[in-house]
Amino acid sequence: MTDTTVNPVPLATEPLLSVEDLHVSFGRGNTAVQAVAGITFTMRQGETLGLVGESGCGKSTTGRAVVQVEKATSGKIVFGDTELTALSRGDLRTLRTQVQMIFQDPISSLNPRRKVLDIVAEPLTIWKIGSKEERVETSRAMLDQVGIDPYVNGSRRPREFSGGQCQRISIARALVLKPKLLVCDEIVSALDVSVQAQILNLLQDLKQEYNLTILFIAHDLAVVKNVSDRVAVMYLGRLCEIAPSDLLYETPAHHYTAALLASAVEPDPEAPRATAALTGEPPSPINPPSGCRFRTRCPRAEARCAEEVPEMREIGPGHQVACHFPIGT
Amino acid sequence: MSGRRLLEVDDLHVSFATSRGPLQAVQGVSLTLDQGKTLGIVGESGSGKTVLSRAIMGLLPRASTTQTGSVRYEGTELLNAPNDELRKLWSTHIAMVFQDPMTSLNPVQRIGNQITEPLKIHLKLSKSEAKETALSLLMQVGIPSPVERYEAYPAQLSGGMRQRVMIAIALACAPRLLMADEPTTGLDVTVQAQILDLLGQLQRDRDMAMILVTHDLGVVATRTDEIIVMYAGNVVERAPTNVLFKSMAMPYTEALLKSTPRIGEPSHTRLTAIEGRPPDLLNPPSGCPFSPRCPYAQDKCHVDKPPLVEASAGHSYACWFPLTANEPAPPAPEPDPVPA
Numbered sequence: 017m018t019d020t021t022v023n024p025v026p027l028a029t030e031p032l033l034s035v036e037d038l039h040v041s042f043g044r045g046n047t048a049v050q051a052v053a054g055i056t057f058t059m060r061q062g063e064t065l066g067l068v069g070e071s072g073c074g075k076s077t078t079g080r081a082v083v084q085v086e087k088a089t090s091g092k093i094v095f096g097d098t099e100l101t102a103l104s105r106g107d108l109r110t111l112r113t114q115v116q117m118i119f120q121d122p123i124s125s126l127n128p129r130r131k132v133l134d135i136v137a138e139p140l141t142i143w144k145i146g147s148k149e150e151r152v153e154t155s156r157a158m159l160d161q162v163g164i165d166p167y168v169n170g171s172r173r174p175r176e177f178s179g180g181q182c183q184r185i186s187i188a189r190a191l192v193l194k195p196k197l198l199v200c201d202e203i204v205s206a207l208d209v210s211v212q213a214q215i216l217n218l219l220q221d222l223k224q225e226y227n228l229t230i231l232f233i234a235h236d237l238a239v240v241k242n243v244s245d246r247v248a249v250m251y252l253g254r255l256c257e258i259a260p261s262d263l264l265y266e267t268p269a270h271h272y273t274a275a276l277l278a279s280a281v282e283p284d285p286e287a288p289r290a291t292a293a294l295t296g297e298p299p300s301p302i303n304p305p306s307g308c309r310f311r312t313r314c315p316r317a318e319a320r321c322a323e324e325v326p327e328m329r330e331i332g333p334g335h336q337v338a339c340h341f342p343i344g345t
Numbered sequence: 346m347s348g349r350r351l352l353e354v355d356d357l358h359v360s361f362a363t364s365r366g367p368l369q370a371v372q373g374v375s376l377t378l379d380q381g382k383t384l385g386i387v388g389e390s391g392s393g394k395t396v397l398s399r400a401i402m403g404l405l406p407r408a409s410t411t412q413t414g415s416v417r418y419e420g421t422e423l424l425n426a427p428n429d430e431l432r433k434l435w436s437t438h439i440a441m442v443f444q445d446p447m448t449s450l451n452p453v454q455r456i457g458n459q460i461t462e463p464l465k466i467h468l469k470l471s472k473s474e475a476k477e478t479a480l481s482l483l484m485q486v487g488i489p490s491p492v493e494r495y496e497a498y499p500a501q502l503s504g505g506m507r508q509r510v511m512i513a514i515a516l517a518c519a520p521r522l523l524m525a526d527e528p529t530t531g532l533d534v535t536v537q538a539q540i541l542d543l544l545g546q547l548q549r550d551r552d553m554a555m556i557l558v559t560h561d562l563g564v565v566a567t568r569t570d571e572i573i574v575m576y577a578g579n580v581v582e583r584a585p586t587n588v589l590f591k592s593m594a595m596p597y598t599e600a601l602l603k604s605t606p607r608i609g610e611p612s613h614t615r616l617t618a619i620e621g622r623p624p625d626l627l628n629p630p631s632g633c634p635f636s637p638r639c640p641y642a643q644d645k646c647h648v649d650k651p652p653l654v655e656a657s658a659g660h661s662y663a664c665w666f667p668l669t670a671n672e673p674a675p676p677a678p679e680p681d682p683v684p685a
Contacts (some may be wrong), residue, residue, distance in 0.1 A: 069505075070533035178622055206391040208560065213604035213618035220613070235533065242606040242614060261612035279538035281563030283605050285590050291566040292539040296489070297503055 031058035033082065033197060038091035040077050047155040049301050051077040051254035053309075054091070056328065061196070064223065065232040066244030066261065067278070068237060072298060074253040079199045083117045084108055092160045095197065113143060120202040122182035126174040126189075126250060133159065133170035135190045143193070175196050177256045180211035184218065191226060199231045204239060216243055237280045241265055246334070249273045252298055252309040255328065259335040269331055269342040272310045309338070316341050350419075351522055351554050352401070356425070359400050367411070368626050372397040372578040374414075380521065383548065383555045386566030388575035391623050394558050395444075397575070400424075400525050401556075402441055403431045415676075418522070436463040440520035442525040446466040446507035456483075457495035460514050467518045471528035479526045482513040486543060505536035509543070510581070518549060523548070529586050541568060545651035557642040562605055566590065571583075571659070575622050580653055584660040594656065594667035597635045633665070641666055660675075 040052040052074040059065050066076045066298035080086040082093060086325075093100045098111060109313055120123040126135055137155040140146065146154065160183040164177075174182055183203060190198060199221070204212040220243065221231060234240050240247055241261050248258040249270065257270040268274045275293035282290075294313050299305055305312050311321040318341070326338045330344070359371040371393045378543040388394040399405050401416050403423055415442035416423040418434060443449040451459055460482060461475035464549040470478065472553050476495070486509040499507055508528065515523060525544065529537040545568060549554050559565055565572055565586070572589050574582040574597065593599050603617040624630050630637050636646040645665050653663040 101450065136684065170454065179495075180622065209562075209601060210389060210604045210619035211622070213616035214620070216606070217616055217618055220615075236606075237534065238606040238608045242610075242616065243613045244612060265612075266606060276534060279534045280559065280608055281534075281537070281541075281608060282607055283562035283566050283590075283602055283606075284609070285566045285587050287537065287566070290538045290541070290563075292535065292542045294535045295487075295539070297505060303629065304616060 018189045020163075023207060024076055030061075031062045032096060033231075034058040034092075034094045035078075035082065036092040036094070038078065038093065039082060039089040040081050041089045042072070047302060048172055050253050051301060052081065052303065053301075053304070055250070055253075055255045057248055057255065057258060059197075059229055059231065061123055061229055062227050063245045063335075064243055066240035066247040067233045067250060068235065068240045069250035070235060070245060070276075070298065072301065073250045074301075075233045075235075075250050075315050076201050078250070079117070079231060080329050082196055082197075082231060082269065083199050084116050093195060093281075100170070112140070113193045114195050115193040115197045115199070117199040117201065118183075118186050118190050118203050122179050122186055122203075122206065122207060123174060128174050131171045131173060132164070132177070135174075135185060136192055139189065147341070155188075155192060156188075157272075158192045159185070161222070162188045163214075164188070165211070177213075180207050180215060187215075187218065187222070188211055191222060191228075194226060195228075197229045197231070199233070201233045202235070203331060205234065205236065212239070219243065237276060238282075245251055249276070252304055253301055255338060256310065257335075257337045257339075258328075259332075263332075263335055269335065269337040269344060270339050271314045271316050271343065274343055277314075349380045350377060351416045352681050353377075353415070354401060355415040355417075357397070357400060357416060358412065359396055359405065359475040360411045362409050362411075362425065362625065363590045363659075365627050369412075369629065370578055370626065371400060373512035374572060374575075374580050376580075376583070378522070378556065380552050380554050381548075381552045382571070383557060384570045385572040386558045386571060386575060387560065388566055389560055389601075389623060390576070391626070392575040393578040395526055395574050398441075398526050398556060400437060401426075402435075402524060406442075414587050436467045436518040436520065438517070438520055439522045439524065440515035441524040441526065442511050442515045442528045443458065443510075444530060446504055446511050446531075449511060450507060452499055453499075455495070456497050456502070456510055460495075460510070460517055463514065463517045465573075466677060478517070480511075482517060483510075485547070486510075487539070488513075503507060505532055505540065508532060508536075508540055512540070512543065512547075519551065522556070524556045524558070527560070528557070530559070530561075537564075544568075556615050557604075562602060566608050574601070578626060579634055579663065580661075581635065581663040581664070583653070583664075592598065592660075592669050594638050594660070594669045595635075595664045596668060600640075600670060604679065611627045633663070641668075 036056050037054050038052055040053055042049045059268055071076045081088050087231055088101050091324045100121050136158055137151050140151040159166040164184055204215050232243050244261045247261050247264045247302055250255045251272050256272045278293040279290055299312055308321040308326055311317040320340055326340050328336045330336050331342060354376045357371055357374045360367045360369045361470045378516045386394045400412055412424055457479055460479040464470045464475040464478055471612055480491050483494060487493050488509050529540050557569060569586050570647050571585050573580050582598045604619055619638055624634055632647045632649055633651050636642040651663045653661050655661040
């Protein structure tokens with residue numbers, strides 16, 4: 017219906033989204049928190065980029081900056097050929113129909129007073145897309161597609177649904193305008209494993225069908241590997257490493273990535289036991305370490321790491337790392 | 346010194362009075378635990394694992410719950426025992442690490458006070474002795490600069506540090522049995538690994554028994570001797586850890602494992618989701634509680650509830666058509682899907 021412009025160009029041509037040297041700070045003066053301190057990445061049409069890191073690393077802030085819920089302090093976010101950071105409020109509002117976000121808490125992100133069919137139809141109503149009947153029809157089809165029966169459940173309210181079902185409704189609401197880019201912020205972390213698998217499979221199916229580009233933010237390494245084509249690892253406001261998923265998990269080059277992987281538990285008694293590869297906790301983002309931000313906890317750190325910020329560099333096809341002494345070199 | 350029986354739970358039932366009738370949260374659970382051993386209790390939300398651990402501790406509100414069966418600690422009956430009896434056992438014999446380190450500590454008391462309180466009450470230590478012990482505990486649980494932290498309030502510590510403080514409080518009076526209810530949920534992976542390592546090491550040092558309650562099969566896979574899988578208030582499978590992962594018999598256990606994404610699998614591996622959702626415990630299905638979602642369910646499953654039977658040494662399951670019996674699941678003799 018509404019997908020007009022984008023031809024099915026093969027991957028690896030123009031990026032759909034490019035983020036250049038993005039900074040986001042909160043507060044000012046010497047208590048300012050640099051939540052995101054200069055990150056650069058691109059996303060191609062149709063790919064899923066996973067963004068992992070521990071709490072406080074700035075992954076959610078990055079996602080929120082991409083949809084412009086959070087204002088970038090500096091840097092550029094270019095979507096298609098539009099620079100989001102330079103748009104007026106009105107233009108940004110129009111563009112948001114193409115960039116949608118799904119949040120962590122499925123229940124509190126839905127209006128408790130409204131019926132789910134109306135929740136899903138609201139974006140269509142706001143943009144006056146189609147007649148009233150058409151909107152109801154589209155919303156019903158959307159609900160049906162995410163596994164909620166619109167005739168039985170359409171006039172119920174969010175509290176009558178479980179967390180997993182609310183997350184399905186959130187997905188329906190996000191996709192009803194047929195966006196190009198979807199930002200998913202920890203969308204399965206509040207769900208039980210069995211329900212988590214349902215939602216991940218649903219997302220995978222919808223991605224195929226709508227040719228979605230997804231920025232998938234999560235802390236769970238196994239979940240991120242499962243859904244992503246490429247994975248970016250973040251630590252204390254900066255990117256450590258980006259690589260195709262299987263490659264990153266197979267041969268991590270950054271010491272932080274390796275430590276994260278060593279800490280992860282696997283449901284298999286014969287898998288190598290998760291070990292505490294890191295001691296202590298990340299330093300404060302108010303006063304980050306000089307040079308490489310990971311150096312205070314890095315087993316390989318040398319004097320150079322304190323003096324010089326490691327820039328992202330390519331060490332293999334599609335594999336970039338920000339480390340002076342990457343693993344395996 | 347392992348081998349001595351510490352805890353024996355027999356046919357424990359717990360139900361809550363609700364406005365819609367009684368809710369059977371735990372339906373006839375039996376378990377045993379020996380000194381120095383670790384038991385994992387695994388289940389999804391609503392499976393009854395937390396209620397079970399609280400019933401063992403004697404922490405459920407008496408007025409609104411009905412508890413029957415038996416919970417014996419070294420032969421002493423704990424179920425419905427008077428509070429002052431239980432208080433003598435808490436801390437010194439049984440202690441608990443709660444799920445949420447953010448809300449389980451008292452926000453207006455200094456860390457030091459919260460650790461020395463059980464030492465003064467239960468072990469009758471003097472103020473200075475208690476402080477000395479508390480500082481050494483903070484050191485043991487890996488808190489940097491314990492002297493400063495002793496004076497800190499919980500809000501001044503991170504989640505991982507607070508969970509370490511919780512563990513220090515639980516261990517203060519050298520309990521013989523530690524109950525840990527989701528001790529690492531909500532913590533980052535690197536901190537989770539630190540906390541699990543710490544629990545394991547303290548357990549070995551003290552020859553302490555531990556019950557590790559979690560929703561994450563990954564957490565229990567390498568850190569328990571035995572695992573109990575719970576579903577809708579029932580134990581559906583119980584086995585030594587390596588036996589469980591090698592030859593699981595209950596379709597729910599298999600489904601839970603297959604729906605968990607793994608780091609060892611290539612990306613985009615299709616997960617096997619369990620369709621549907623756990624049953625409403627106010628209105629439980631007849632027959633096997635998992636039958637409405639079970640891919641192998643047959644007519645019998647919807648009618649008769651399978652008992653938990655011990656099939657081989659230490660391995661019990663509640664299933665009419667276990668996975669290990671015959672690889673291809675027995676074809677349904679009557680294929681008409683008549684609901685029970």
